Amino acid sequence: MILALGLVGALQTLLIGGFAGYYLSESLFEQIGQRALMVAKTVAAMPAVIEGVRRSDSESLNRLSRRVAATNDALFIVIGDHNAIRLAHPDPARLGHSMGDDDGDYGTRALVHGESYVSRARGSLGFSMRGKAPIVIPDSGEIIGIVSVGYALDQVLASIRRYELVLYGVLGLMLMGSVIAAIIIAGRFKQAIFGLEPEEIARLFEEREATLQSVREGIIAVDRDGLITTFNRTAIVTLDLEPATQLTGRPIDEVLPGNYLLAVLENGQPDFDKEVWFHGQQMIVNRLPVRQGDEIIGVVASFRRRDELDQVSQQLTRIQQYADTLRSQTHEYSNKLHTIAGLIQIDAKEEALKLIGDEVSDHQSLIHLLLEAVPDPVIAGCLLGKYNRAREMGLRLDIDPDSQMTDVPSELPRDQLVSVLGNLIDNALEATRHHRGAGGRVSLTMTDLGHDLIFEVEDQGPGIPDDQQERIFERGVTSKGESGHGIGLHLVRQFVQRWGGSITVENLQPTGSRFTLYLSKRPDDPKGSGNERYPDNEMHPDDGENTA
Numbered sequence: 001m002i003l004a005l006g007l008v009g010a011l012q013t014l015l016i017g018g019f020a021g022y023y024l025s026e027s028l029f030e031q032i033g034q035r036a037l038m039v040a041k042t043v044a045a046m047p048a049v050i051e052g053v054r055r056s057d058s059e060s061l062n063r064l065s066r067r068v069a070a071t072n073d074a075l076f077i078v079i080g081d082h083n084a085i086r087l088a089h090p091d092p093a094r095l096g097h098s099m100g101d102d103d104g105d106y107g108t109r110a111l112v113h114g115e116s117y118v119s120r121a122r123g124s125l126g127f128s129m130r131g132k133a134p135i136v137i138p139d140s141g142e143i144i145g146i147v148s149v150g151y152a153l154d155q156v157l158a159s160i161r162r163y164e165l166v167l168y169g170v171l172g173l174m175l176m177g178s179v180i181a182a183i184i185i186a187g188r189f190k191q192a193i194f195g196l197e198p199e200e201i202a203r204l205f206e207e208r209e210a211t212l213q214s215v216r217e218g219i220i221a222v223d224r225d226g227l228i229t230t231f232n233r234t235a236i237v238t239l240d241l242e243p244a245t246q247l248t249g250r251p252i253d254e255v256l257p258g259n260y261l262l263a264v265l266e267n268g269q270p271d272f273d274k275e276v277w278f279h280g281q282q283m284i285v286n287r288l289p290v291r292q293g294d295e296i297i298g299v300v301a302s303f304r305r306r307d308e309l310d311q312v313s314q315q316l317t318r319i320q321q322y323a324d325t326l327r328s329q330t331h332e333y334s335n336k337l338h339t340i341a342g343l344i345q346i347d348a349k350e351e352a353l354k355l356i357g358d359e360v361s362d363h364q365s366l367i368h369l370l371l372e373a374v375p376d377p378v379i380a381g382c383l384l385g386k387y388n389r390a391r392e393m394g395l396r397l398d399i400d401p402d403s404q405m406t407d408v409p410s411e412l413p414r415d416q417l418v419s420v421l422g423n424l425i426d427n428a429l430e431a432t433r434h435h436r437g438a439g440g441r442v443s444l445t446m447t448d449l450g451h452d453l454i455f456e457v458e459d460q461g462p463g464i465p466d467d468q469q470e471r472i473f474e475r476g477v478t479s480k481g482e483s484g485h486g487i488g489l490h491l492v493r494q495f496v497q498r499w500g501g502s503i504t505v506e507n508l509q510p511t512g513s514r515f516t517l518y519l520s521k522r523p524d525d526p527k528g529s530g531n532e533r534y535p536d537n538e539m540h541p542d543d544g545e546n547t548a
Contacts, residue, residue, distance in 0.1 A: 009178025033118035036131030061088035394438035431461025
C-alpha cells in the first residue's frame, strides 16, 4: 500500500507539476506578447510615427523609438516602411535593410492584410517575443509601414525558472505528504485488520466459509442495524426455506419474526440453550453479542431443532437405562450368589437348590412372557430393566400375563416410548416404596387390541388428590418436595400430545393410583397435533430427569 500510494502520489505530482509549469510559461509568454502588441499598436498610431514614415525621416523615428522602448522596458522597437525596409532600429548598421533579414518575417500579414499579431523568434538582438502592427493613414486607411516591438524572452525564462522553483518545492512537499499519508493509512488499515496481510485475510475468509458450512447447527449473524450479514446452508435447511434463498442484507425480523436478536443487541446479555418456536418448529437457540472493544456491533445466533437434541438425549437415556439394568442385575445376582455360597458352605444344599430354582423359574417365566407378548427388543429390554430395578428396591413389578404388545407402529419412536413408559413405572415404584415400603407391588397391563396402544400402571402409593390430577403434568409440580423433580410427567404429557394420544389418572381403593396411557396406532398428525405455544415464545431447557 505504501508503494502503491507513493507511486500514485508521485505520478499525480509529476503530472500536476508538468501541466502547471507548461501553463505558467505559456501564460507568461502570452502576457509578454500581448504587452508587445499593445506597445506596437500604440507606436503605430502615433502621428509623429505616421508623419516620419511618410517622409522617411529615420533620424526622428530612431529618437522616438529609443525613447518609447526605454519607457516600456522593451528590447527594441523597429519601424519599417511599406516595403519592410528599416527606418528605425537600435543598431544603425541595420538601417535601410529589409526586416526579413532578422527572422525571415517580412511583416506580410501587417503590410498586406493590415493585421496586428504576435510572434516568437530569435533575431540579431536575441530570442524575443514580438508584437507587430501596421502603420495606417487614418483618413485613407492606406498601409504605409510596420512597427515591431520586441521583449527579451531571457527575462521571461528567468521568471519562469523562479516560479518553477517555488512550484517544484510545493510539489515536493506534496509528494512527501502523500508518502506520509500512505504510511499512516497503511498502518491504520493494518491495525484494523489485526496485522494481517491480504492473502492471510483471503485464507481466513475461505476457512470461515468452510467452517460455517461444516457446522451442523444453523448460524445467522446480524449487524447493529438488524440486517443479516452471515448465514450457512444449515440455517436454510433448518428453517425450511428455499435452497436458493439469499439472506444477506435482509432484516432479521423479516426472515425470523420474534427472534429476540435485537433484544440481545440492545442489552448485550447472551442467551444460551433457550427453547423457542421458529416457523412452527421447536428450536434450541444460543444468542451471543459480537463486541468490538466496548461496542456491540452485532449478534450471532446458532440453533438446532429440538428433536435432534432429543434424539441424542434419548440415546443417552437408553444407555443410562441399560447401565441401571446391568447394575441392578449385578447387585441382585451378587447378593444371591453370596447367599447360595453361604447355603452351600453350611451344607444346606436343598435350600440352595430351591433358591436357584425359584430364581431361574421367575426369570424364565418373565423372559418367556416378554418374548411372547412383547417381541420388540427395546420395549422388552426396558421392562426387564424395570423388573430388576423393582427387585433391587424390595418391590415387585407384576406384568399381566394376558398383556400383549405386538402391533406397535413402526413410525412410533421406540426411544421416546420407553422413556415415557419408564417414567410411569419409576414414579409408581417411588410412590409405592414411600407409602408401602418393602413388599409393595406395581402392576403393568398392556394391550394393542383395537385402534390404540394402551398401558396401565397401578401403584400402591397414597393416591393423588382430585385437584392435583391435572397439575402433576405441569413442569416443576411434584409431590416429593425436592428440587430437581416435576419434569418426568411433563415430558410424558408432551410426548403424548405430540403423538395425538391421551393419559388419564384415577385413584384406587383403598390406596394407590392408576395411570392409563392411550397412543393411537394411526395418528392424524404424529409430529405436532398437540404442540403447546408459550406466550413469551421461550421455554426453559429440559434437564433430562425421568422423575415426576
